[in-house]
Amino acid sequence: MKPPRNPALTDRLGIGAMLALAVLSLVILVAPSIIVLMISFDTRAFVSFPPQGFTFDWYRQVFAQDVLVEAMMNSLQVGMAVTILCVLLGVPTALVCVRGRFPGTTALSVYVLVPHMVPGIVLGVAVLFAGALVGIGPSMGLQAISITVFVLAVMVRTVQSRLQRLDASLDEAAANLGATPFQALRTITFPLLMPAIMAGAVFTFIEGFDNISVAIFTHGFRDRPLPIELLAMVQSVNTPLVAAVSGVQILLAILALVAVSFSIGLDGVND
Amino acid sequence: MMQVPVAKAEQATSAAVLRIAAVSKRFGSMTVLQDCSLSVAEGEIVTLLGPSGCGKTTLLRCIAGFWNPEEGAILIDGQDTVQTPVNRRPVGVVFQSYALFPHLTVAENIGYGLRMRGLPKTEIAARVAAALETVSLSGLGGRYPAQLSGGQQQRVAIARVLVLEPRVLLLDEPFNALDAKLRGAMQVDLRQLIKRLGMTAIFVTHDQEEALTMSDRIAVMRAGRIEQVAPPEEIFDRPATAYVADFIGSSNFWQAEAQAGRVILPDGQDLSTSLTGPVRVMSRPHNLSLQPGALGPWQGRLLFQRSVGALVEYHVTTDSGDMRVMAMRRPAARQPVEGDTVTLGVIDPGLCAVYEP
Ligand SMILES: Nc1ncnc2c1ncn2[C@@H]1O[C@H](COP(=O)(O)OP(=O)(O)O)[C@@H](O)[C@H]1O
Ligand SMILES: [Mg+2]
Numbered sequence: 001m002k003p004p005r006n007p008a009l010t011d012r013l014g015i016g017a018m019l020a021l022a023v024l025s026l027v028i029l030v031a032p033s034i035i036v037l038m039i040s041f042d043t044r045a046f047v048s049f050p051p052q053g054f055t056f057d058w059y060r061q062v063f064a065q066d067v068l069v070e071a072m073m074n075s076l077q078v079g080m081a082v083t084i085l086c087v088l089l090g091v092p093t094a095l096v097c098v099r100g101r102f103p104g105t106t107a108l109s110v111y112v113l114v115p116h117m118v119p120g121i122v123l124g125v126a127v128l129f130a131g132a133l134v135g136i137g138p139s140m141g142l143q144a145i146s147i148t149v150f151v152l153a154v155m156v157r158t159v160q161s162r163l164q165r166l167d168a169s170l171d172e173a174a175a176n177l178g179a180t181p182f183q184a185l186r187t188i189t190f191p192l193l194m195p196a197i198m199a200g201a202v203f204t205f206i207e208g209f210d211n212i213s214v215a216i217f218t219h220g221f222r223d224r225p226l227p228i229e230l231l232a233m234v235q236s237v238n239t240p241l242v243a244a245v246s247g248v249q250i251l252l253a254i255l256a257l258v259a260v261s262f263s264i265g266l267d268g269v270n271d
Numbered sequence: 272m273m274q275v276p277v278a279k280a281e282q283a284t285s286a287a288v289l290r291i292a293a294v295s296k297r298f299g300s301m302t303v304l305q306d307c308s309l310s311v312a313e314g315e316i317v318t319l320l321g322p323s324g325c326g327k328t329t330l331l332r333c334i335a336g337f338w339n340p341e342e343g344a345i346l347i348d349g350q351d352t353v354q355t356p357v358n359r360r361p362v363g364v365v366f367q368s369y370a371l372f373p374h375l376t377v378a379e380n381i382g383y384g385l386r387m388r389g390l391p392k393t394e395i396a397a398r399v400a401a402a403l404e405t406v407s408l409s410g411l412g413g414r415y416p417a418q419l420s421g422g423q424q425q426r427v428a429i430a431r432v433l434v435l436e437p438r439v440l441l442l443d444e445p446f447n448a449l450d451a452k453l454r455g456a457m458q459v460d461l462r463q464l465i466k467r468l469g470m471t472a473i474f475v476t477h478d479q480e481e482a483l484t485m486s487d488r489i490a491v492m493r494a495g496r497i498e499q500v501a502p503p504e505e506i507f508d509r510p511a512t513a514y515v516a517d518f519i520g521s522s523n524f525w526q527a528e529a530q531a532g533r534v535i536l537p538d539g540q541d542l543s544t545s546l547t548g549p550v551r552v553m554s555r556p557h558n559l560s561l562q563p564g565a566l567g568p569w570q571g572r573l574l575f576q577r578s579v580g581a582l583v584e585y586h587v588t589t590d591s592g593d594m595r596v597m598a599m600r601r602p603a604a605r606q607p608v609e610g611d612t613v614t615l616g617v618i619d620p621g622l623c624a625v626y627e628p
Contacts, residue, residue, distance in 0.1 A: 172337055173370035175357040177384035177431065187383075191374050 033250050040243035047240060058244035068245060071229035074140060075209045078225055081144035082151065082208030083201050089148070090155030090204075091197060095189075097156065098163040109160065116153035120213025123150055128217045139220035144208065146218040151207045155200035162196035163189075202256045210249055287346075288313050288471040289334070289439050294343035296329055296495075303329045304340065305495045311439070311471055316462065317500070318474045320482040321492030322518075327475045328367070330492075331441050334473065336360045347438055358387075363432025365442040369424050371416035377427050378403070378412035384435045402434040406464070421449045422457060429461075433468065440465065440472040446481060458484045479519050483507075491515045507555075513626040516553045523559065525591035526628065527552050534625055537591045538569040538616040544625040553624045556597040559615055561585055563607040566614040573611050587613055 035049065043053030062068050097109035115123055127146035128138065136142050166189070174184035212227040219225050224232075230245050287310040296304040304326045311317045319327045332338045334345055336357040345352050352360055372380050378399050385395045403409045406426040416424055425445055432440060445461070446454045462485050465472050474485050482489050483503045490500040491514075499511035510516035513524065527534050529550045534542045536552065544550065571589030578584075578600060585596040594615060600606070607613055617623060 167368055167370060169366045169368055169370040170372060172335075172357075173364070173366060173372070173431075174383070174387075175337075176335055176360075176362070176364045177435065178358050178387040179383075180358055180387075183387055187387075188372055 036243050036246045037250065039240050040247040042240045042243075045239050047238060047243065051240075058240045059247065061241055062244045062248060068226070068229060071224050071226040072248070074223045075226040078140055078144045078147065078215075079205045079209035081140075082147045083205040085144065085148040086152055086155040086204040087197060087201060090152050090200065091159055091193070093152075094156045094159035094163055095185075097160055109156070112156045113153045115149045116151065120150060120211070121217070124214040124217030127214070131218070137220075138218055140223045140225075143215050143219040143225065146214045147208050147211045148204075150211065150214050151204045154203050154207070155197075158200040158203070159193055159196045162193055166192055198260050202260045205256055206253050209252065286312055288315075288348060289473070290344075290346040290349075291330070291334070292344045292346065294330070294333060294340040294345065296326075296333055296338065296340045303495050304333070307343070307492075307495075307497050309490055309497060309500060311473060313471055314466075314469050315487045316465055316472045316474055316485060318476060318482040318486035318489045319492055320476060320479060320489050320518075323477055325492045326495040327477075327492060328443055331364070331443055331473065331475055334439070335362050335364045335441055361438040363435060363437035363440050365425075365428045365432060365440070365445050367443045367445070367447055369416075369428040369445075369448070371424055371427055371431075373416055375415075376412065377408065377414050377416065377419070380416065380427055381412075381430045381434055383431065388435075398434055402430040405433065405468070406430045422453055425449065425457075429464070433470075438471065440470045442472060442474045444475055444477070446476070446478075454481070455484075461485070489519075491518060493518075508622060510553070510624060513551055513553065516624060516626075521556055521595060522553050523556060523592075523594045524551050524553050525594075526550075527625075529625065536569075536617050536620060536623065537589065538567055540617055540620045542620045542623055542625065546625055546627065549628045551626045551628050553626065554617060555622065556584070556595040558618050558622045559594060559596040559598075560618050561587070561596045561598055561607075562614045562616070563605065563611060564614065565612050567616060569615045570612055571615060573607050573609050573613050575609060576607075585613070587615060589615065 038051050039047055039049065040058055041054050041056070042048070042051035043055045043057075044051075093108070093112060097105050097112070100108075118126075124146060127142065127149060131137065131142045131145070136145075170188055170192070171184050174188045175181070179187065209225075210227050212231065215225055216228060216231075219228055226245065226249065230242065233245070234242055289309075289311040291307055291309040294304055294307045295302065307326075307330060309317065319330060321327055329338070333340045334352075336352065336355065339353060347361060372383065375383065378396075381402050382395045382399045385398060390398075399412065400409070403412055406429060408423060408426055408430065411419065411423065416427065419427065425448070428445070429442075442461075446457065449457065458481055474482075476482050476485070486503055488500055488502050489506050491498045491506065493514050499506060499515050501509070501511075506515060506519055510519060510522075516522045517524075525537065527536075527550055529544050529546045529548060532543055532545070532547075534544050534550060534552060536542060542552070569589060569591070571587040571594065573585060574588055574593070575586040576583055579597075581600060582597050583600045583606075585598070587594045587596060596615065
């Protein structure tokens with residue numbers, strides 16, 4: 001192969017192209033959120049871009065509407081329930097998948113992923129039917145369970161990958177120094193898994209808060225979560241109020257990430 | 272079932288702190304340790320020396336209790352350890368990676384074992400301070416492991432087990448993670464520390480220099496077996512097998528015939544042996560002499576020579592094979608040049624070894 005005539009130039013072009021792609025994907029990622037946020041401050045009573053003026057009125061209205069505030073509270077509760085369930089179920093599952101010394105651990109770690117691969121609506125219907133079988137109708141409880149089934153894989157995988165990268169001799173060192181298996185878990189393994197558990201908690205909380213595909217089948221019809229309320233609203237309301245509700249959700253997601261990155265650092269989230 | 276091939280009476284009289292009796296360990300169909308036996312006396316440092324993959328870590332892990340051998344027994348102070356869980360064995364392990372707890376400070380790392388034993392805080396603090404002093408790390412108790420140099424991390428790993436006063440200290444290649452330049456001095460320091468504390472230790476390495484520096488006795492391992500256990504000088508002077516001779520120091524081998532309990536050496540001297548028929552004879556390079564010219568029966572041609580300080584290393588090709596000779600440098604006029612005919616001799620036939628072919 002002939003060397004390129006001007007390697008420096010082709011290098012620079014290549015790097016330039018990569019940079020352009022990176023910027024483009026960043027724009028695609030954040031542009032919708034920015035547009036929604038901009039619209040949510042519009043002074044006009046209809047959705048249009050670019051927005052005009054600046055007002056907090058729509059946000060004031062969001063918090064003035066009991067239906068929306070209630071929906072928000074419902075979603076917050078479901079989000080927290082999903083997070084708690086995912087921590088309680090996901091962390092031990094990850095421990096068993098990585099540390100288990102019996103046949104079937106590989107099968108288990110693959111099986112845990114299945115509900116996450118199934119389309120959300122399929123899973124929603126499945127949990128609705130399963131709930132009916134055991135006598136649990138659509139409710140905030142069933143909604144929390146269904147979203148937990150859906151996102152448990154995220155928690156398991158996050159904790160699992162961190163666990164796999166922990167030096168296995170740390171546990172052995174603890175045992176050699178006199179720790180029982182439970183003491184070693186409490187004093188060494190858990191503290192070192194904390195960043196992964198926190199990161200998993202953020203993602204499962206956000207999913208619990210704003211999942212719609214699964215929740216649409218399993219939520220209690222008198223306790224509608226925010227995304228469902230928002231969906232109903234979009235069909236009848238054409239004011240920036242809808243954008244303001246989205247704005248609240250975006251803000252919440254950012255807050256959760258910031259809170260975690262303060263406690264464990266952004267690198268920890270990446271882990 | 273476990274067999275204990277050690278007679279009761281022998282156990283009682285033996286001063287061995289650690290006794291490994293005919294231990295075998297398998298992973299599936301692969302035998303990783305085969306019939307390993309070793310006794311370590313109070314205050315002794317024994318090195319397991321062998322190439323990577325020969326089973327050194329496996330033997331250490333069996334002693335620590337992370338794994339149990341399929342056959343044989345491991346006794347500490349005469350007590351079979353098979354039933355003793357890992358966290359109750361009076362054994363301290365310094366891991367190859369040191370395995371310091373990254374989220375705990377140096378002091379918390381060292382105090383970890385005491386905390387697991389439920390000692391009061393004030394006593395833990397006092398013993399941690401003493402341990403820090405012992406390994407010359409006073410003042411660094413508040414740091415995290417990541418803020419220490421490799422050598423300091425090693426000392427924390429040692430202090431962390433010393434503070435528990437184990438009966439046996441196990442060190443798995445503790446210098447591997449360190450700069451080659453630092454190792455020499457640190458080996459001497461570590462040996463002196465272990466000796467000062469009167470600890471009984473098993474030290475693992477694949478590096479013969481390290482083994483020679485650190486050990487009271489060396490156990491040379493090969494593919495899951497212990498080939499020879501002896502003090503460093505004896506390993507060097509009287510290697511029990513051709514493998515040991517080849518692994519430790521440099522050596523010359525040649526073929527010979529043993530008849531009526533004797534082997535004739537190429538220079539005409541002879542050597543007694545219990546073998547008969549074809550054998551391999553080994554001599555260290557410094558046990559051979561070299562004279563310029565054709566003066567005796569063992570002649571060869573000088574291929575190459577180089578100075579190693581006050582010594583000269585000669586490579587000579589002879590009818591018995593290529594030989595390496597280490598000798599004092601001669602005055603320039605009497606120094607042979609490459610291509611010259613030279614005559615070799617064995618200085619002390621008693622230092623030659625005879626092995627099966
Ligand atoms: N957990 C294990 N499962 C299967 N084989 C192992 C395991 N640990 C070590 N081995 C094998 O046992 C042999 C000895 O390993 P090891 O004791 O680590 O050697 P060394 O420490 O002397 O380098 C190697 O062939 C290695 O592949
Ligand atoms: Mg090893």
